[in-house]
Amino acid sequence: MDEVIGDYESYLRFERDLSPHTVRAYLGDVRALLGHLGGGIEGLDVSALREWLAAQQDAGKARATLARRMACLRTFTAFCHRRGWLPDDPGLLLGTAKTPRALPAVLDQEQARQVLDAPSLGEPKDLRDQAMLELLYATGIRVSELCGLDVDDVDRDRRVVRVLGKGRKERAVPFGVPALRALDRWCVHGRPLWMREGSGPALFLGVRGGRVDAGTVRRVVHARLRQVEGTPDMGPHGLRHSAATHLLEGGADLRSVQELLGHASLSSTQVYTHVSIDRLRRAYDQAHPRA
Template identity: 80%
Template sequence: MNVGSGSGGYVANGESTVDGGSTGGGEDAARGGNMAGGGRVVGGEGVASGGRAGNGGEDAARGGRVGSGGGTADGRRVGSGGGTADGRRVVGGERTGSGGSPEVGREEVVAEFGRYLRFERDLSPHTVRAYLGDVNALLDHLDGRLEGLDIATLREWLAEQHGAGKARATLARRTACARTFTAYCHRRGWLPVDPGLLLGSAKAPRPLPAVLDQRQAEAVLEVGSTGEPKELRDQALLELLYATGVRVSELCALDVDDVDRERHIVRVLGKGRKERSVPFGLPALRALDRWCIHGRPLWVKAGSGPALFLGVRGGRIDAGTVRRVVHARLAQVEGAPDMGPHGLRHTAATHLLEGGADLRSVQEVLGHASLNTTQIYTHVSIERLRAAYRQAHPRA
């Protein structure tokens, strides 16, 4: 029998050991078989950095510390040196519960999920806030622990929301958030399975949006101005909202150089950081010129930057200010429904379709990812056509 050993290691069945490791059953203990104090290995599993092993690679000390690459209590390999007890698995140095999911704290879960939404999914700040609020509500239902998160718990949580009178749109968003959250936790190893895969979708109702008719839209935009900076700004943003149908967040983010005066196009950064170019007409261009020449220079401050629309203190305008401007202007028009900036977006899309624009072009103007989202405006136009028919046709 040819035997090679280091430091007096014991050898069985012709295999060699290093630094006192011993083997039985024909396994090689040279890799990962170094034993502290010459411990014996039976059954062929190797233990690194001084762990004691016996009986097929199991930790004979039940919960003794195992170094990098050592064995665990059930013979599985452990990375990054976590300690085990009672046969629980260790991943990356984290101790896991008997169900196989790591014992992570609530704050860590919420913080990591928030970073995932911001930097990997690239969701808007508003969506991130809404999703994190939903996750905190779910964790409150679970008493802050992930161990009990399964499909029954998810359905129970959503049923409570429904019983509390939450709107269908809210339930649909929370269902989507729950699926995203459980999928993320499963990928991170915090959940052994993804219960969100079994969760059905709660469809939100799609009521027809209120819109202005063309006469009301003209009345909103033809209010006289005295030339004050605020009035020039308000007129310019109203004209641009109606001309382009941009979202209020997109309007607030516009810079001066986003407006191409020669081509009558504004460059917009929409949802998901998708950029699009939207045309606008001469009334909007004239209103923008009056604001940029006669109004904006009077409000510019050192910290204004390139923002197209400014607040009275010189900073970039915010969505709340735009909403107040729209509501105040609509209140001056008799018979006009009370709506915010999104109502002008609905109005612009409806008037485009009524004027003969095809649905695909309206989708591009609005920046919708799916044509299904744009199709709601066809229903608006049909309803308005039906109402006009009932009013005008003698045999309606």
């Protein structure tokens, strides 16, 4: 089992170039499957796969978790078949679990304004936190993309940030004047005070001078939202959802929002359209002769 797991991990990391989080999740799923089978891939057929998935469902696993595990199983069985360890690929016979495409709560535009206009004391931490919040909302980038930004990724003249997204796909995302001002304040008055020998080119730093991590960004977002009464509790991904929703409400077309968010498929972006029904109603009332 160790040899199979080791080869599969190398495949995920170096051939598929998946994120460390996805690699950990896939390896955990495969270890659980092989443990269910007795430690090896002997007897790995579609019946065994369905039996393991049924056990997961009986254990109360969420539909989204089951969908991810089905995707992992298909990747694993295809890998084993290509290596010659399985005579055929049983993953091809698995169905696809349908998961609800529901959004978490999003900020309305007034709540977003209050969150971002909260008073600051001007300390390095305040300057960094404000710059991170402004950039998250202005661009809709993922928290991992924010943490991976370097100083040179920000083009201040064009107000564009270069982002390395999923699958190491690079894209340029514009941002507005408030985010630019917040970034300038952090880079001039905050970041130099926290820089250390090993800081490198990281745009956002932690208090010890290293690159900021996703956990810190999440704590910053939660803390800021608690300061504004009536706002839903959400993390950085909630700001991403809010940015996408507000773009559509403001008249942006779906294809442009897809490009900004870095979605590989337009169907991933279409989930935001149902939260903009108020905009659709206003357009209908204005345009339809029998509204």
